[in-house]
Each structure stands twice: as C-alpha cells, then as structure tokens.
Amino acid sequence: MPELPEVEVTKQSLSPMLLGTTISGVHVGKPLRWPLGVDPKTLVGQTIVGVRRRGKYLLFDLDAGLLLLHLGMSGSVSVSQQWPGPLGPYDHFELQTTSCWMRLNDPRRFGAAVFAPSENSPQAHKLLGHLGVEPLEAGFTSDYFAAGLAKRAGAIKQVLLGGDVVVGVGNIYASEALFMAGIRPTRGAKRIGRVRINKLHQAIQTVLVRAIALGGSSLRDFKHTNGEHGLFQANSQVYGREGQACTQCQAPIKRIVQGQRATYFCATCQR
Numbered sequence: 142m143p144e145l146p147e148v149e150v151t152k153q154s155l156s157p158m159l160l161g162t163t164i165s166g167v168h169v170g171k172p173l174r175w176p177l178g179v180d181p182k183t184l185v186g187q188t189i190v191g192v193r194r195r196g197k198y199l200l201f202d203l204d205a206g207l208l209l210l211h212l213g214m215s216g217s218v219s220v221s222q223q224w225p226g227p228l229g230p231y232d233h234f235e236l237q238t239t240s241c242w243m244r245l246n247d248p249r250r251f252g253a254a255v256f257a258p259s260e261n262s263p264q265a266h267k268l269l270g271h272l273g274v275e276p277l278e279a280g281f282t283s284d285y286f287a288a289g290l291a292k293r294a295g296a297i298k299q300v301l302l303g304g305d306v307v308v309g310v311g312n313i314y315a316s317e318a319l320f321m322a323g324i325r326p327t328r329g330a331k332r333i334g335r336v337r338i339n340k341l342h343q344a345i346q347t348v349l350v351r352a353i354a355l356g357g358s359s360l361r362d363f364k365h366t367n368g369e370h371g372l373f374q375a376n377s378q379v380y381g382r383e384g385q386a387c388t389q390c391q392a393p394i395k396r397i398v399q400g401q402r403a404t405y406f407c408a409t410c411q412r
C-alpha cells in the first residue's frame with residue numbers, strides 16, 4: 142500500500158513536470174473509490190499552479206479549485222513528456238497537459254481522483270478534514286504529540302495508524318519507529334512517559350525521512366506489488382522479520398495482529 146514516503150516521492154517527481162502546465166484533456170476510466178465530482182471537461186483549460194501532499198493525498202492546485210488524487214491500495218502515478226502509448230486496462234485516470242501526460246494506474250481501484258472547488262469546500266473537507274498534523278512539518282512538536290497521546294486510550298500502534306494525532310505513519314513505519322524508540326506496540330498510548338514519547342517523536346521522523354530517501358527505488362518495485370514491499374522493507378529492523386534475530390539483542394522477532402494488521406516487535410527491547 143502506498144504510504145506517506147511513496148506519495149511524497151511521487152509528488153517530488155511529478156511536480157517539476159506538471160507545475161505551470163495547462164490541462165488539455167482528461168480521461169476518466171472505470172469507477173474509482175469516489176467519483177471525480179465534476180464533468181471532466183471543466184478541468185480543461187485550467188493551469189496547475191501547485192503540487193502538494195497532505196497525508197497520502199496528492200493535491201493539485203488549479204486556477205479555480207483543487208484536484209485530489211489518492212493511490213488507494215495499489216495505485217501508482219506516472220508522468221511522461223512523450224505520449225506513453227494507449228491506455229492500459231488499469232489506467233483509470235489520465236490528465237493530459239500542454240507538456241505531459243499523467244496517469245493513475247490502479248488495478249484494485251481503491252484510489253480516486255476528486256475535484257473540490259477549494260481546500261475549504263465540503264468536498265475537500267470530507268477527505269482531508271480528519272487528518273492529523275504532518276509528521277515532517279513544524280506543527281509536529283513533541284509537546285503536541287504528547288498532548289495527543291494523553292487523550293488516547295488505545296494501543297500506541299493503533300493510535301499511530303489512526304492518523305488523527307499524526308498523519309501518514311503507516312503499518313511498516315509504525316512498527317519500525319516503535320522498535321527504534323523501544324516501545325511495545327501494545328502499550329496504551331496514554332501510558333507512555335514523556336522521555337519515551339520524545340524518543341518516539343524523533344523515531345517517527347527518522348524512519349520517514351529514511352524511507353523518503355530510499356523512496357526513489359522503492360517506488361519502482363512498488364508499482365508491481367499489491368502488498369507492503371519495497372526497498373525500505375528490505376532494510377527493516379523488525380517489519381516482516383518474524384522469527385529472525387533482533388538486530389539489537391538476538392531474540393527472535395515476534396509477530397502479532399492488531400486491528401487486522403501485522404505488527405512486528407522485539408519482546409526484549411520493547412517495553
């Protein structure tokens with residue numbers, strides 16, 4: 142599943158090609174998770190004046206309005222300055238601009254392309270309104286994080302995945318950050334002491350920055366998988382390593398299921 146680092150890397154690669162170009166054609170294929178919400182023709186003639194990311198959404202600021210793209214479970218976006226050939230069976234959304242083609246390829250169709258009149262409109266609010274702060278932006282301070290966790294009764298791993306305290310810490314990254322901070326994934330979020338919260342705050346940022354740095358190559362593999370794979374996983378300390386020796390203490394890594402998602406941890410190093 143595309144997580145924050147993959148979406149950030151996608152944004153970084155799309156941005157220089159799309160910024161300042163004008164939409165000249167829109168293709169909408171099979172239904173995605175949510176409909177576009179407007180006649181595709183209304184996008185034609187609009188210039189892309191900004192490319193941003195919020196959580197796992199790609200945001201394209203237009204002259205009038207906002208286009209939101211979500212990669213769902215299996216989506217990937219490609220952009221090309223030369224015609225990329227006929228649309229494939231999984232290319233369900235395409236923007237043609239004055240200088241390139243951008244395609245959303247999404248075999249499982251949990252992704253979406255949605256138009257919103259503005260970022261404050263109900264259409265955008267429905268998708269973005271519940272999102273917590275960005276983990277790599279200034280608003281994610283350790284004070285903010287501690288205050289958010291103090292109100293949560295659930296297990297810390299679940300609270301991280303919930304995305305309403307801090308957004309974009311997906312399944313792999315939550316397991317890795319908790320290992321780095323020495324915190325057991327099942328520990329109640331509000332029962333973690335401040336020193337350990339500070340460690341976790343730092344670990345989340347370290348893990349995501351590292352994943353973004355590796356993202357260029359993980360994205361390539363990513364396109365061909367439906368699961369949680371990629372280069373980052375090959376470099377993981379606990380994720381996907383059940384039964385293997387902990388890199389710190391040699392004890393076997395354990396795997397449990399929390400909220401239907403696999404969690405990996407070291408029962409010796411994480412308390």
Ligand SMILES: [Zn+2]
Binds near residue numbers: 389392
């Ligand atoms: Zn260990």
